[in-house]
Amino acid sequence: xxxxxxxxxxxxxxxxxxxxxxxxxxxxxxxxxxxxxxxxxxxxxxxxxxxxxxxxxxxxxxxxxxxxxxxxxxxxxxxxxxxxxxxxxxxxxxxxxxxxxxxxxxxxxxxx
Amino acid sequence: xxxxxxxxxxxxxxxxxxxxxxxxxxxxxxxxxxxxxxxxxxxxxxxxxxxxxxxxxxxxxxxxxxxxxxxxxxxxxxxxxxxxxxxxxxxxxxxxxxxxxxxxxxxxxxxxxx
Numbered sequence: 001x002x003x004x005x006x007x008x009x010x011x012x013x014x015x016x017x018x019x020x021x022x023x024x025x026x027x028x029x030x031x032x033x034x035x036x037x038x039x040x041x042x043x044x045x046x047x048x049x050x051x052x053x054x055x056x057x058x059x060x061x062x063x064x065x066x067x068x069x070x071x072x073x074x075x076x077x078x079x080x081x082x083x084x085x086x087x088x089x090x091x092x093x094x095x096x097x098x099x100x101x102x103x104x105x106x107x108x109x110x111x112x
Numbered sequence: 113x114x115x116x117x118x119x120x121x122x123x124x125x126x127x128x129x130x131x132x133x134x135x136x137x138x139x140x141x142x143x144x145x146x147x148x149x150x151x152x153x154x155x156x157x158x159x160x161x162x163x164x165x166x167x168x169x170x171x172x173x174x175x176x177x178x179x180x181x182x183x184x185x186x187x188x189x190x191x192x193x194x195x196x197x198x199x200x201x202x203x204x205x206x207x208x209x210x211x212x213x214x215x216x217x218x219x220x221x222x223x224x225x226x
Contacts, residue, residue: 004154034214043116043203043217044155087154097167098143098207100215102154 002027002092004103012109013078021073021106023088033071034100035064036087044087047073078110114138116218118204124224130192133221137185137206144181145215146189147203155203161187194225 003026013019025033032051036044048057050066057064061082063074073086085107089100117136125131137144142163147155158177160168163184172179176195181187191198201222205215 042219043205044215045217046214049214089154095168097160097162098209098213098215099157099160099168100155102156104152104154 002090002101004088004090004101006086006088006103006106008106009104010107010109012111013075015079015110015112016077018074018076018078020075021086021108023071023073023103024069025071025088025090025103027090027092027101029093031091031093031095033066034089034091035071035073036089038085038087038105047086075108078108080110080112083108083110116204116206116216118202118218118221120221121219122222122224124226125194126226127196128193130190131194131223132188132190133202133204133223135187135189135204135218137187137204138216141206141208141216142184143207143209143213144187145205145207146179146187147205147217149201149203149220151200158189158202191223194223196225199223199225 005024007022032049035047038044048064053068055066061076065072085105087105089102144161146158149155158172159179161181164181179189201220203220205217207213207215
């Protein structure tokens with residue numbers, strides 16, 4: 001069964017304190033791994049898609065990396081506005097429909 | 113460009129009542145998804161439409177949930193009768209085609225079943 005597990009569930013950082021979020025996945029052939037950001041009361045907002053091990057993508061203070069078993073979202077010198085829940089999702093080759101299987105998310109709080 | 117529109121924003125009902133949610137996807141997007149997000153969990157796919165046809169409803173509780181997408185644009189998700197465990201945020205998303213593409217989500221409908 002395809003599965004996604006994120007850790008930690010919650011993370012508190014001081015402004016400027018860099019850290020990483022983990023997404024471990026089990027999937028029968030990875031078509032793509034997606035990272036989304038979700039603010040309270042809003043729907044998830046797309047950040048990155050990674051397709052193969054070794055791939056990296058960056059956007060402002062965020063950098064996503066991918067291995068054969070997990071993905072990391074590195075946050076460098078975070079600011080309070082980076083506070084949100086970060087969701088990881090996988091899409092399997094067995095799915096021709098674009099179905100995403102989500103992890104439970106990591107809630108990040110960045111204090112000034 | 114306009115995003116995915118959903119209504120209502122909030123809904124409070126008693127168990128055994130019925131409720132309906134509406135979604136208008138981004139113009140031109142062929143694929144429409146309904147996800148259920150229970151507090152503290154990630155979204156779970158309920159049903160996926162490609163144009164006006166269903167391509168995945170394997171996790172839809174068909175004894176109480178139904179959905180339709182008439183004319184391949186707007187969609188409605190209905191719950192009848194509602195149970196306490198249906199309390200969740202119902203998210204609608206759309207994508208241009210489907211596989212390999214990012215999803216655009218609406219803000220969701222927060223349902224409380226009392």
